[in-house]
Amino acid sequence: MNAGISYIASVIEKVRIEANRVQQKQTMEKNIAETFRNGTFLVTGSTGFLGKVLIEKILRTCSVKNLAIIVRSKKGISSKERVEDAYKQALFDRLRIEKPDFMNNIKVIDGDLEKTTISSPDDYQWMIENVDFIFHCAATIKFNEPVESACKINIQGTERILTLATKMKNLKGFVHVSTAYSHCPRDEIKEQYYPTPITSAELQNMISSDKLPSNIVGNWPNTYTFTKSIVENSIATNYGHLPISIFRPSIIGCSVAEPEPGWTDNTNGATGLIASKIAGVLRTIQLDTSKITDIIPIDYTANALICTMWDTVKRYQDPNAFYEEPKIYNYVSSCESAVTWNMMLIYVNEVIKYYPPLTSMWYNFCIFSTNFWIVMILKLLLHRIPAALVDLSLFICGKKPRMLKMYEKLELSIDMVKVFTMREWKFDNINTRKMWSSLRPEDRKTFYYSFEGFDWNSYMNIYFHGIRKHILKEDLNNIETALAKHKKLFWYHHLSIVLIVCLVVHICWMSR
Numbered sequence: 238m239n240a241g242i243s244y245i246a247s248v249i250e251k252v253r254i255e256a257n258r259v260q261q262k263q264t265m266e267k268n269i270a271e272t273f274r275n276g277t278f279l280v281t282g283s284t285g286f287l288g289k290v291l292i293e294k295i296l297r298t299c300s301v302k303n304l305a306i307i308v309r310s311k312k313g314i315s316s317k318e319r320v321e322d323a324y325k326q327a328l329f330d331r332l333r334i335e336k337p338d339f340m341n342n343i344k345v346i347d348g349d350l351e352k353t354t355i356s357s358p359d360d361y362q363w364m365i366e367n368v369d370f371i372f373h374c375a376a377t378i379k380f381n382e383p384v385e386s387a388c389k390i391n392i393q394g395t396e397r398i399l400t401l402a403t404k405m406k407n408l409k410g411f412v413h414v415s416t417a418y419s420h421c422p423r424d425e426i427k428e429q430y431y432p433t434p435i436t437s438a439e440l441q442n443m444i445s446s447d448k449l450p451s452n453i454v455g456n457w458p459n460t461y462t463f464t465k466s467i468v469e470n471s472i473a474t475n476y477g478h479l480p481i482s483i484f485r486p487s488i489i490g491c492s493v494a495e496p497e498p499g500w501t502d503n504t505n506g507a508t509g510l511i512a513s514k515i516a517g518v519l520r521t522i523q524l525d526t527s528k529i530t531d532i533i534p535i536d537y538t539a540n541a542l543i544c545t546m547w548d549t550v551k552r553y554q555d556p557n558a559f560y561e562e563p564k565i566y567n568y569v570s571s572c573e574s575a576v577t578w579n580m581m582l583i584y585v586n587e588v589i590k591y592y593p594p595l596t597s598m599w600y601n602f603c604i605f606s607t608n609f610w611i612v613m614i615l616k617l618l619l620h621r622i623p624a625a626l627v628d629l630s631l632f633i634c635g636k637k638p639r640m641l642k643m644y645e646k647l648e649l650s651i652d653m654v655k656v657f658t659m660r661e662w663k664f665d666n667i668n669t670r671k672m673w674s675s676l677r678p679e680d681r682k683t684f685y686y687s688f689e690g691f692d693w694n695s696y697m698n699i700y701f702h703g704i705r706k707h708i709l710k711e712d713l714n715n716i717e718t719a720l721a722k723h724k725k726l727f728w729y730h731h732l733s734i735v736l737i738v739c740l741v742v743h744i745c746w747m748s749r
Contacts, residue, residue: 269547269680270299276409277303277367281350281398282374284308284323286503287414287489290539291372293496296339297332298683304342305364307356307375309349316347331496350375350394355401365404370546371411373398378505380459380653385444391464392437392471399476410480410550412542413472417487417531417569417664419465421656422456425663428485428565430473437471458656473562480553484545486538487531487569487664488657491703493696495536499703506654507532512704513647514582515589517599517726521615522651524605524658526579531571531662533688534696541568541669541686548672567666573688578605578658584697593723594705595715600723600730607659620644 278295282288283306292304308316324340332339346364348356355361375398377390395413402411420431434455435443443449457463469483490508491501501508507530513519545566552558570576589601604619606612621644628638673687681687705711711719 268677269543269684272547272550273299273301273370275300275302276369277301277305277407278370278372279305279307279364279368280372280374281307281394282376282414284319285374286501286505286535287486287538287542288372288374289323289326289328289502290492290500290535291374291542292343293329293332294536294539294543294684296342297335297496301342303344303367305344305346305368307346307348307350310347317345320345326502328496328500328502350397351389353397355397361401364401366406368405369407369409370550371398371402371408372414372542372546373412374414376414376461376465378461380461381649382460384440384449384453384460384463387460387464388440388444391461392468393441395468396437396471396475399472399479402479402481403476408480410546410553411482412546412549413468413481413483414542415465415469415483415485416462417485417567418462418657418662419469419485421458421462421660421662423662425665426567427665428567428668430470430562430565431466433466433470435467436474437467440467459653469565477563478559479563480549480559481563482545482549482552483563483565484542485565485567486541487533487571489535489538490532491534491700491707492536493534493699498699499706501535501703501707504708506657508700508704508708509650510654510658511585511700512708513651514603515585515597515601515701515704516594516709517597517601518643518647519603519651520599520619521604521606521612522658523607523609523612523655524578525607525660526577526582526605528578528659528661529571529575530578530581530657531569531664532576532581533568533570537686537688538568540684541566544672544676544680544684544686547680548675564668566669566672567664568669568686569664569666570688570691571661572664572666572670574691574693576693580693581697584694585701588698588701589723591720592702592705592713592716593719594709594711595719595722596709596711597719597723597726600726602730616648620648 273295278301280288280292283292288306292306295301296304306320308319310316311319314322320343324343329339346356346360348360356364373395375390375394377387379387382390399411402408417426420426423431435453440453443453454460454463457466472481472483488506490506491499504512510519510522548566549564552564586601593601604615606615621641624640624644627640631638631640673681676684
């Protein structure tokens with residue numbers, strides 16, 4: 238009798254194991270849209286550059302049940318008003334046409350990751366009960382943020398979301414967005430964890446006890462990359478039991494195709510540098526034109542991020558994955574299609590000849606040097622002195638001087654990215670490339686992110702027009718007027734050079 242019961246129990250157990258294996262295999266064979274069908278997403282940083290593009294792509298390509306976003310009230314504007322304003326942008330025009338009721342799928346949670354209680358108790362419980370997938374994009378990307386502020390947002394905010402994730406009943410995947418430069422003091426950055434001089438707990442203890450050394454960031458060039466490196470190790474050490482991965486994008490530029498070519502909404506990174514150059518504002522910069530610049534389009538980045546979530550969900554169908562370190566995905570362009578600053582600037586200069594901005598302050602020219610002192614002298618001659626003369630003329634005319642202040646802000650922002658214009662890094666992206674090879678043909682088409690055969694000339698053309706339209710607020714209707722102005726600026730520029738040369742020769746002659 239006992240033997241018979243034991244035999245039946247063993248058969249039932251075998252059937253259960255086989256059923257689980259079949260279910261896991263079916264799940265692993267699902268395409269991306271099927272994996273996310275009727276799922277509930279939580280996205281942080283949803284009003285940011287990457288967050289908005291990510292949400293637009295998910296809602297446009299996947300049939301989701303809910304997409305929850307944590308947004309804080311800001312400057313007297315409620316979280317719902319901020320979301321409504323953000324989603325009125327041209328970025329969502331295509332989504333509005335294809336899915337007019339997309340806002341019905343968005344659940345706005347009024348919350349703040351900087352606070353101990355990140356949301357109301359009801360919303361917190363709702364997230365515990367309902368969320369299947371988490372994209373954690375929220376961060377302060379200010380390079381000059383004080384360590385205390387950067388820690389509060391990038392480390393403590395992340396750990397609060399991770400703590401919430403540990404309580405979730407249906408969590409299938411969590412992707413934390415870091416940066417490819419989290420360990421930029423190194424020359425080579427692989428898809429692995431590296432030691433940091435301090436842990437998350439130690440840093441927070443120093444801050445709370447007011448014992449923070451002034452040189453705490455050490456070899457890191459800014460608090461953004463420093464805090465990102467620390468939180469990566471916190472994830473590996475304290476939250477490895479979650480179905481989690483780390484996604485490391487490099488320098489994110491405008492879109493190449495979706496939802497429209499050239500879309501951007503900020504002047505961060507390379508966008509600000511290119512915009513100030515084509516507008517004739519930036520005339521000198523410390524930059525090594527021979528170095529590789531690692532730029533990635535925002536739409537490719539969102540696609541790779543979605544694929545990373547799919548790969549994470551698929552991987553953690555195997556229970557053994559929970560005993561391994563969370564995977565890291567370096568998303569960079571230089572491994573498959575490297576481009577130097579020199580080539581990128583050549584492509585930009587070619588486009589300016591035919592589509593110069595009407596708002597240009599001066600003829601497009603910029604002197605690049607790797608020598609700090611040469612650039613400092615050129616800043617004085619090409620930025621500060623002309624700006625002072627313009628401000629003087631504005632003051633005489635009874636107007637408010639503004640040029641010196643503008644150049645002060647420009648030079649400060651350019652100096653903060655100097656490490657990226659003077660250095661290059663060797664990356665590997667094995668996990669990212671393996672993920673690409675595992676995608677189905679239809680998923681590769683819908684969520685394309687590979688840089689094999691990438692056309693940089695075409696992309697920089699798109700980038701230029703994107704900046705012209707979205708940053709400088711110009712369209713192609715003014716080309717004829719802009720070309721006429723550009724021609725005048727060309728002659729003014731060369732006349733100025735002749736006058737300066739004559740002045741220098743005259744001074745040298747008089748001093749004999």
